[in-house]
Amino acid sequence: MLPPVIAAVDGSPESLAAAEWAAREAVRRDRPLRLLHAWNWHPRQEDGEPATATQRYVARRCLREAENRARRACPEVRLAPDAQVEGPATAALLKACGDADLLVLGSRGLSGFTGFLVGSVALGVVAKAERPVVLVRAGEEAADEHLPDSDGGGSTRTRYRDVVLGIDLGDPCDEVIEFAFEEARLRGARLRVVHAWQQPSAISLGPGDVALVDPPERAGEWLGFLSAVLQVWREKHPGVEVVETVTEGRPQSVLVRAASGAGLLVVGRRTTESPTGPRTGPVTHAAIHHVGCPVAVVPHA
Secondary structure, rough: OOOOOOOOOOOOOOHHHHHHHHHHHHHHHHHOEEEEEEEEOOOOOOOOOOHHHHHHHHHHHHHHHHHHHHHHHHHOOEOOOEEOOOHHHHHHHHHHOOOEEEEEEEEEEEEOOOOOEEHHHHHHHHHHOOOOEEEEEOOOHHHEEEEOOOOOOOOOOEEOEEEEEEOOOOOOOOOHHHHHHHHHHHHHOOOEEEEEHHHHOOOOOOOOOOOOHHHHHHHHHHHHHHHHHHHHHHHOOOOEEEEEEEEOOOHHHHHHHHOOOOOOEEEEEEEOEEOOEEOOOOOHHHHHHHHHOOOEEEEEE
């Protein structure tokens, strides 16, 4: 069987929104959807100790509720057998993620603000997962993936909103670019590729840097480089409309602004560990905390 799209559910509104998003994504990818619940692990439980009757009851209830929501939102979804796994939750989800095409997690939206309230479990999974992870905020609906209708209301019949890819031209990664092109292709959406650059100081210029004083000229150099990097992907995905943007500024700020009104933001995460352990990096960290649309974090070497 093809690797499934996995949605982790715990009965919370954010996890139910994640299950609905994952159902739609599974249909787009022609993959089965697997719903997964990690038992609440209590510190006084010994490793390998069977789950209590209460834990099993809660797990079944969470899985049934998520299944009903997924089927109502996306009747054509194919459901793989659901799963109950032992915690701690982060370790359980990381283990399950190894068999997934994609892992989808819920994260609470910040009331009155865009962005996510990201818990320790989601952060731990994003920082260590070997497969792409998508964070979906509570309240995310099918219409949010689409442009408004002519009256400004929500609709699922309009065109999909843009997929936005944040790219570092100092280290463009095939896995991240491929993921973004494929997501745009599956939706028939436009792909906006964004690179942020900063004017170097005199002491920061290296021997290979283009020491242009005029910012518009430097922006033109970066745009030409971006077009060259994307050329092979344009040829592989000729049906995907691509818009390339280079903007002067801090990458975190540029990317958060660029994702406003998007249907999906795609960012990368390096899998090589830093001396302090796995981390998401400042740009990805900003994205998962301050962007309102679903955020896909794609690991790469």
